[in-house]
Amino acid sequence: MPETSYAGDYRPEVTDLSREELRNFLDWCAKLLGYEPTIIGGWAVYAHVPGHLGSRDIDVVFPTNRAIDEVMDRYYAYNGFKCEGDLEKTFHKEAMVDGKTEKIIYDATSYERRNRLKEKDSIEIPWNLIETHKERKDLAGLSLWTPSLELLLLYKVKAYRDRSHELLHKGLLITPGDRNRLNSKIWKDAEDIKALDGLGKTGKKELNQLLRQTGFKEYYKETMREIRRVSQDCTKCGKTIRAGNPSQLKINVALHLKKHEIDGY
Numbered sequence: 001m002p003e004t005s006y007a008g009d010y011r012p013e014v015t016d017l018s019r020e021e022l023r024n025f026l027d028w029c030a031k032l033l034g035y036e037p038t039i040i041g042g043w044a045v046y047a048h049v050p051g052h053l054g055s056r057d058i059d060v061v062f063p064t065n066r067a068i069d070e071v072m073d074r075y076y077a078y079n080g081f082k083c084e085g086d087l088e089k090t091f092h093k094e095a096m097v098d099g100k101t102e103k104i105i106y107d108a109t110s111y112e113r114r115n116r117l118k119e120k121d122s123i124e125i126p127w128n129l130i131e132t133h134k135e136r137k138d139l140a141g142l143s144l145w146t147p148s149l150e151l152l153l154l155y156k157v158k159a160y161r162d163r164s165h166e167l168l169h170k171g172l173l174i175t176p177g178d179r180n181r182l183n184s185k186i187w188k189d190a191e192d193i194k195a196l197d198g199l200g201k202t203g204k205k206e207l208n209q210l211l212r213q214t215g216f217k218e219y220y221k222e223t224m225r226e227i228r229r230v231s232q233d234c235t236k237c238g239k240t241i242r243a244g245n246p247s248q249l250k251i252n253v254a255l256h257l258k259k260h261e262i263d264g265y
């Protein structure tokens with residue numbers, strides 16, 4: 001099995017474009033709205049861990065659904081975004097990087113939308129926790145609101161689990177291109193979690209309070225154990241099995257054991 005890194009998907013030529021787009025968006029919000037939505041996802045991680053991998057997508061949280069429509073529709077219209085899709089509309093801006101077309105996509109949510117865990121929908125990490133757990137951060141001269149380190153870890157671990165769940169349950173039903181995009185996102189989630197965790201600044205009290213409040217504790221702990229493991233020795237032959245991310249490692253181990261089964265030892 002090949003070891004996979006998706007670092008190329010986050011090379012500076014691409015992420016610099018996304019960061020300049022983010023700068024334009026925040027300036028626009030400050031001037032025209034008088035307030036700024038909170039930045040989550042990859043750029044929030046970067047704000048907490050300067051020098052880490054940048055982001056392609058821009059993930060934003062607004063207080064209300066109405067605010068998303070009012071702000072984003074106007075923003076897209078005035079800033080040359082293209083619309084795609086009929087029922088579920090998405091907007092993107094295209095840019096040429098090394099002769100290849102790259103897309104910058106906004107993903108906007110609000111406190112009014114649910115953020116349930118896919119594998120167990122009674123568990124939720126509500127978006128409005130941001131109201132009581134947010135920090136003002138500096139990102140390469142850009143000042144923005146992000147979730148606190150502890151809350152961002154919960155959101156990231158939840159996203160990692162949701163995507164891993166999706167890969168496990170839809171892995172063979174989706175196209176190779178979509179599967180590759182999903183694997184790349186899982187790899188990035190794992191890198192983001194490792195970087196946030198690696199700061200060694202996580203406040204135990206705040207983290208434990210959030211984990212208790214959301215019921216997410218066991219899932220969180222299991223994922224943190226998994227994230228730190230990217231190779232495993234075969235219990236039958238001792239061979240070290242490696243993978244680019246923990247989800248892929250699970251698959252590689254299963255395939256390796258299947259081979260033993262077929263070979264009959």
Ligand SMILES: [Zn+2]
Nearest residue numbers: 234236237238
């Ligand atoms: Zn083996």
